[in-house]
Amino acid sequence: MPPGARFRAFIIVAIFSAAAAAAALEFREAPKFYNAAGCPPAANASSGVCAGDVHVAMTLDAAYLRGSMAAILSVLQHSSCPENVAFHFVASGGAAALRHAVSSSFPYLRFEIHPFDAAAAAGLISTSIRAALDSPLNYARNYLADLLPHCLGRVVYLDSDLVLVDDIAKLAATPLSGDAVLAAPEYCNANFTSYFTPTFWSSPALSRTFAGRRPCYFNTGVMVIDLQRWRAGGCTRRIVEWMELQKRMRIYELGSLPPFLLVFAGKIAAVDHRWNQHGLGGDNFRGLCRDLHPGPEVFKMITRETRDPF
Numbered sequence: 420m421p422p423g424a425r426f427r428a429f430i431i432v433a434i435f436s437a438a439a440a441a442a443a444l445e446f447r448e449a450p451k452f453y454n455a456a457g458c459p460p461a462a463n464a465s466s467g468v469c470a471g472d473v474h475v476a477m478t479l480d481a482a483y484l485r486g487s488m489a490a491i492l493s494v495l496q497h498s499s500c501p502e503n504v505a506f507h508f509v510a511s512g513g514a515a516a517l518r519h520a521v522s523s524s525f526p527y528l529r530f531e532i533h534p535f536d537a538a539a540a541a542g543l544i545s546t547s548i549r550a551a552l553d554s555p556l557n558y559a560r561n562y563l564a565d566l567l568p569h570c571l572g573r574v575v576y577l578d579s580d581l582v583l584v585d586d587i588a589k590l591a592a593t594p595l596s597g598d599a600v601l602a603a604p605e606y607c608n609a610n611f612t613s614y615f616t617p618t619f620w621s622s623p624a625l626s627r628t629f630a631g632r633r634p635c636y637f638n639t640g641v642m643v644i645d646l647q648r649w650r651a652g653g654c655t656r657r658i659v660e661w662m663e664l665q666k667r668m669r670i671y672e673l674g675s676l677p678p679f680l681l682v683f684a685g686k687i688a689a690v691d692h693r694w695n696q697h698g699l700g701g702d703n704f705r706g707l708c709r710d711l712h713p714g715p716e717v718f719k720m721i722t723r724e725t726r727d728p729f
Contacts, residue, residue, distance in 0.1 A: 446524040449495070453502065461503060468505070471505040475507065475587065476563055479517050480513070484520060498586055498588065506528060509566055535555075537555035557674060564646045577640065591643060600644065601688070602643040602687060602690050629684065640695075641695050643688075658681075658682055
């Protein structure tokens with residue numbers, strides 16, 4: 420093929436690729452959701468970024484945008500005071516296209532997009548058992564206290580692969596007793612030792628990390644976080660230190676979860692399991708059907724393999 424023809428073919432492919440990418444970021448417009456009687460006055464753009472009763476943090480990227488849009492809709496649809504919910508999206512690229520996609524589908528949504536330096540996080544990431552776990556954006560939750568405005572006190576962090584079916588204000592009001600920095604669904608019947616390598620457990624200095632604690636696995640995809648306590652405790656720095664150690668010696672295999680366990684396991688407040696249908700997406704992906712947990716306050720967890728929020 421002559422060079423000119425190859426160039427024209429490349430341009431045609433690029434145009435079609437760009438058109439396909441743009442189409443992938445287009446969704447129908449959602450209806451406006453209004454506060455119920457008895458809600459505090461609705462916040463607006465002039466109220467400031469930290470105004471509002473409930474603040475929700477999520478990552479945002481083109482690959483999982485469909486799930487994010489379903490999550491946003493479910494939060495608004497089931498909220499008693501949707502006009503008082505503000506979203507904080509963390510994105511590592513394509514902010515303009517993402518902003519357009521969100522504002523086109525939710526023109527009344529109060530939201531901010533906060534840039535995340537994926538390159539800085541990438542240097543700390545060790546390869547894990549699944550390539551999907553190695554995306555730098557999976558580690559953005561480590562840096563929320565630095566990325567979000569310092570006027571924010573409490574935030575609900577949600578993964579982009581879930582659907583909420585109850586009022587998020589109830590979740591946001593989860594008590595953080597004592598000096599707990601965060602609340603999340605805990606699973607103390609899980610084999611906690613399996614989250615770390617024999618190298619970790621055979622080291623007296625490392626295994627003493629959990630001394631005096633009752634460490635349990637917890638789901639970092641559904642968290643209520645006190646950002647002020649996080650900052651005061653230097654939690655980002657402590658997580659990063661474990662990631663730096665992991666680069667020098669293999670102490671875990673599972674991506675972004677183990678550093679959270681090392682810093683917080685045994686020190687968190689518990690979120691009722693009704694808020695998290697743990698493993699439901701993965702079960703359905705493998706063809707294993709089971710009933711939901713009792714109670715209306717549930718999340719339907721959607722496996723990343725399916726990429727389908729419905």
